[in-house]
Amino acid sequence: MTSPVADTPQTPGLALRSVDPQDLRDAVTTAFPATVEQLKELVAIPGIAWPSFDPAQLDRSAEAVAGLVRAAGLDDVRILRCAKEDGTPGGPAVVARREAAPGKPTILLYAHHDVQPPGDPALWESEPFTAVERGGRLYGRGAADDKAGVMAHLGAYAAVTQVLGEDFGVGVTFFFEGEEEAGSPTFRLFLEAHRDLLAADVIVVADSSNWKVGVPALTTSLRGLVDGTVEVRVLEHAVHSGMFGGPVLDAPTCLARLIASFHDETGAVAIKGLVGRDDAQVDMAEEDFRRDASVLDGVQLAGTGSISSRLWTKPALSIIGIDAPAVDVASNTLIPSARAKFSLRLAPGQDPDAAMEAVRQHVAENAPFGATVVFTPGEAGEPFSTDTSSAAAGTAMWALGEAWGVPAVETGIGGSIPFIADLLQVYPAAQILVTGVEDPDSRAHSANESLHLDDFRKAIVAEALMLAKLNETGLG
Structure with missing residues (x-):
C-alpha cells in the first residue's frame, strides 16, 4: 500500500522572497471567524437552479455573493446570465475582474454558489439550510459544495491584497456560477458570450476534494x-x-x-x-474506502486493481x-x-x-x-487530465504543502466536471488547476453535508500563498 504522504515529495526550489508566508497565515486566521460567519449566511440561502425550485432564492444567492465580492474591494461586479436553448434564463453568475499589472498573469477563480436540493429532511441531523458547527465541522447544504469554494477564493484574495497592498499586481477574475448543480446548461454559451471578460492565464476550479483530513491534494484527473x-x-x-x-x-x-x-x-x-487502466499513483486502504462510502458489512467491493484506479482511471x-x-x-x-x-x-x-x-x-x-x-x-x-509539469501546477503543489505542513498529493476524482472541457476548448492556452475544500466525509449532495473547518482555513492559506507566488514569479 503506497503511503501518499511519505512517498510524495514537495515541489523543490519554491519559496516566497517578497512576503513572509506567516503574514498570509496570520491574515487568513484573523479573518477566519468572519469568513465562517459569511459562509453560514450563504448556506442559509436555498439557491437551487433546478426548475422545480423557487428562482428567487437563486437570485438572492447571487446578490449575496456579489455583495461579498464588492466588500473584498472590487468595484465592477456583475450578475450575468445566458438564455437556455428553450429561451428560459440560465442561472445567475457573479463575475468581477481586476486587471493585471504589466507583466503579471491573470488568474480566474471559479466556484459555484448554487446547491443541490436538500433531499429528505428526516435524514439530516440539523436543518439543511441552517449552518451548524459540530466537532470541528460545519454542517449544512452547500457548506462544502460549493459555497466554501466561493469563500476560499474571497478569503485568499482578501489576505493577499491586505498583506501585499499595491505590490499585488496579479489580475484576478472571480467567476461564481449559478447553475452547476443543474448541469451547467448555459456554461458554453456563457463562455462564448463573455470570452474576453473571462480570459485568463490560469484557471482555478475550487470544486473538488482533498485526499483526507490533514492531507491536501491537487486533482489531476476527473472522469x-x-x-x-x-x-x-x-x-x-x-x-x-x-x-x-x-x-x-x-x-x-x-x-x-x-x-x-x-x-x-x-x-x-x-x-x-x-x-x-490501473495506474493511480496513490491508493487508499480498503477499510478507509468502506467507511467513507458507508459500505455495509459483508458487501464485496467490485472490480479489479487498486481501489484508487477503480475510482479514477477505470x-x-x-x-x-x-x-x-x-x-x-x-x-x-x-x-x-x-x-x-x-x-x-x-x-x-x-x-x-x-x-x-x-x-x-x-x-x-x-x-x-x-x-x-x-x-x-x-x-x-469529457474526462480531464491536467499537465502536472506546468508552472501553475508546481506552484499549487508547493502552496498546498506549505499550508498544510505535509506534502500535497496528486489525485484523481471519480466524479465529473464536464464544463472543464469547455474551458479547455475556449481557453486552450490556460493552465487549469482543480482544487477543493472537501474531504472524504464531506458528503456532498447527501444529507449532513459538512466542511472540515481547519482544512477550510488551510485551503484559504494555500490559495493566498499561490497568488503571492504567482505575483512574485509569474508563470516563467
Whole structure:
C-alpha cells in the first residue's frame, strides 16, 4: 500500500522572497471567524437552479455573493446570465475582474454558489439550510459544495491584497456560477458570450476534494460522463400473470438480465471498447474506502486493481433510476415495458461519443429473449487530465504543502466536471488547476453535508500563498 504522504515529495526550489508566508497565515486566521460567519449566511440561502425550485432564492444567492465580492474591494461586479436553448434564463453568475499589472498573469477563480436540493429532511441531523458547527465541522447544504469554494477564493484574495497592498499586481477574475448543480446548461454559451471578460492565464476550479483530513491534494484527473436510458418492451399491453406467465418473461425481468450484462463476475464494467487502466499513483486502504462510502458489512467491493484506479482511471456504470410499477401499487400482471437510466463514468482518455456508441452496441447485442430494446442517449461530458509539469501546477503543489505542513498529493476524482472541457476548448492556452475544500466525509449532495473547518482555513492559506507566488514569479 503506497503511503501518499511519505512517498510524495514537495515541489523543490519554491519559496516566497517578497512576503513572509506567516503574514498570509496570520491574515487568513484573523479573518477566519468572519469568513465562517459569511459562509453560514450563504448556506442559509436555498439557491437551487433546478426548475422545480423557487428562482428567487437563486437570485438572492447571487446578490449575496456579489455583495461579498464588492466588500473584498472590487468595484465592477456583475450578475450575468445566458438564455437556455428553450429561451428560459440560465442561472445567475457573479463575475468581477481586476486587471493585471504589466507583466503579471491573470488568474480566474471559479466556484459555484448554487446547491443541490436538500433531499429528505428526516435524514439530516440539523436543518439543511441552517449552518451548524459540530466537532470541528460545519454542517449544512452547500457548506462544502460549493459555497466554501466561493469563500476560499474571497478569503485568499482578501489576505493577499491586505498583506501585499499595491505590490499585488496579479489580475484576478472571480467567476461564481449559478447553475452547476443543474448541469451547467448555459456554461458554453456563457463562455462564448463573455470570452474576453473571462480570459485568463490560469484557471482555478475550487470544486473538488482533498485526499483526507490533514492531507491536501491537487486533482489531476476527473472522469467523464455519459448517461441515457434503456427501455425493454415485450408485450403490447399488460396481461394476467397467471393466464400468460411462463412462456413470456415480463419486461422488468428482461431489463434485469440486460442490466446484469453490464458487469462481469468481478463487478468490473463488461462493455467492450471502453478505456481503463490501473495506474493511480496513490491508493487508499480498503477499510478507509468502506467507511467513507458507508459500505455495509459483508458487501464485496467490485472490480479489479487498486481501489484508487477503480475510482479514477477505470469506467464505472451505475443504474440510477428504474421505471416500473412501485411495489405498493403492483398488480398480478406481466409488465409490458420497463425503463432504466444508466450513468457511465469515463476514464481519462475516453472519447464520450465512442463510449456512448459502445453502450448502444452492448445493449443491441444483449437484448434478452429477443425483447425490443430502445436506447436513448443522454448527456455527455469529457474526462480531464491536467499537465502536472506546468508552472501553475508546481506552484499549487508547493502552496498546498506549505499550508498544510505535509506534502500535497496528486489525485484523481471519480466524479465529473464536464464544463472543464469547455474551458479547455475556449481557453486552450490556460493552465487549469482543480482544487477543493472537501474531504472524504464531506458528503456532498447527501444529507449532513459538512466542511472540515481547519482544512477550510488551510485551503484559504494555500490559495493566498499561490497568488503571492504567482505575483512574485509569474508563470516563467
